[in-house]
Amino acid sequence: MYTIGIDVGGTNLKAGLVDAQYRIAAVEKMPLRWESPEKFAADLAALSNGLIAQKGIAREEVAAIGVGLPGQVDPTGTVVVRTVNIPIRNLPLADLIRRQWEVPIFLGNDADCAALGEFYHFEDRSIKNLILVTLGTGIGTGVILNGKIHRGVNGCAGEGGHMVIVSDGVLCTCGRRGCWERYSSASGLIRMTKEEMECCSDSAMWAEAAMDMERVDGRTAFEAAKKGDAAAKRVVDQYIRYLADGVTNLINLLQPEVICIGGGLSNEDDAYLLHPLQKRVEELRYDKDAPSHTQIVKAKLGNDAGIIGAALLGRS
Numbered sequence: 001m002y003t004i005g006i007d008v009g010g011t012n013l014k015a016g017l018v019d020a021q022y023r024i025a026a027v028e029k030m031p032l033r034w035e036s037p038e039k040f041a042a043d044l045a046a047l048s049n050g051l052i053a054q055k056g057i058a059r060e061e062v063a064a065i066g067v068g069l070p071g072q073v074d075p076t077g078t079v080v081v082r083t084v085n086i087p088i089r090n091l092p093l094a095d096l097i098r099r100q101w102e103v104p105i106f107l108g109n110d111a112d113c114a115a116l117g118e119f120y121h122f123e124d125r126s127i128k129n130l131i132l133v134t135l136g137t138g139i140g141t142g143v144i145l146n147g148k149i150h151r152g153v154n155g156c157a158g159e160g161g162h163m164v165i166v167s168d169g170v171l172c173t174c175g176r177r178g179c180w181e182r183y184s185s186a187s188g189l190i191r192m193t194k195e196e197m198e199c200c201s202d203s204a205m206w207a208e209a210a211m212d213m214e215r216v217d218g219r220t221a222f223e224a225a226k227k228g229d230a231a232a233k234r235v236v237d238q239y240i241r242y243l244a245d246g247v248t249n250l251i252n253l254l255q256p257e258v259i260c261i262g263g264g265l266s267n268e269d270d271a272y273l274l275h276p277l278q279k280r281v282e283e284l285r286y287d288k289d290a291p292s293h294t295q296i297v298k299a300k301l302g303n304d305a306g307i308i309g310a311a312l313l314g315r316s
Helices: 037-055 093-098 110-121 186-199 204-208 220-226 230-254 274-284 304-311
Strands: 002-008 012-018 024-031 062-069 071-073 080-083 089-091 105-109 130-135 139-145 258-262 295-298
Touching: 002 037, 002 110, 002 304, 012 037, 012 304, 024 037, 024 304, 037 062, 037 093, 062 093, 062 110, 062 304, 071 105, 093 105, 105 110, 105 304, 110 130, 110 139, 110 258, 110 304, 130 230, 139 230, 186 204, 186 220, 186 230, 204 220, 204 230, 220 230, 230 258, 230 274, 274 295
Parallel strands: 002 062, 062 105, 130 258, 258 295
Antiparallel strands: 002 012, 012 024, 071 080, 080 089, 130 139
16 A cells, blocks of 8 residues: 655645555656646645556555645644645645545645654664754744644644743744744755855855855855855854754753755765754753763655655554
8 A cells, every 4th residue: 555645835736646665656746826826736635646647556546645844733633724825825735635535535734744754664673763854944843742743722732843942042033033944944054144245355255156145045154164264164153053953952851763854955075064063062961971862864755755755644
């Protein structure tokens, strides 16, 4: 039997047919085109139809469909309470999809889905608790406790990106100031890079950005730091400090066996991101004398994590 996982992104829908070993056997994509709830559900059903046609299997070989969405899903996993990039409020999406696919339908937050995918692919199957931290435009966190997604009382648990780490700091999209994602996301890193460049006209970061502030990205400071640029090193060091503050908070609060670091920034050389992060967290953590510690590792599944995790929502 297979399950279908669908990842609803900011601009695209991506679906995968997932086998019993949690591997993706087929993939279908289409642009995200919001017209109405019914059309949205029809597009998700069409992606599912495309998968079985591509693989040449019958509907009876699909046990369930899971959908990961960028927003809040109610605790029953059937209603989308609201989403970030689509005008959805209190939509019974599972029921709409079931009108076209008579299989169990499960809905989940996209960060939770990605965490679930990483959890089921972690090489040590004895672990029960894992947190995925995704470093993208914002910071997404998904929390797996005792092998299940931790959703909280209303489905909103796990929003680690909105921990305040700088009191009265930079204004966040959530309305608070100083949230972790304003400092440790790619957007936060780009902001800090530009601020340092404005103060240092001779920094190698200017050359990395082709002398154009609009071309600064998440790699600019790291690449200049590798070449010995002092200003870039200050940016990278401060970025690691902010990142470590948030990771340490998660460890001190929940003590998971594993924290996976994912997202585009996680692809940076280990010597410049993962290893300094591990070292800094070791200095900060509360549990220094404990016999075992949380592992901080790179996530493995990349963009496939959300699809695989969505397909596994029925297990969590």
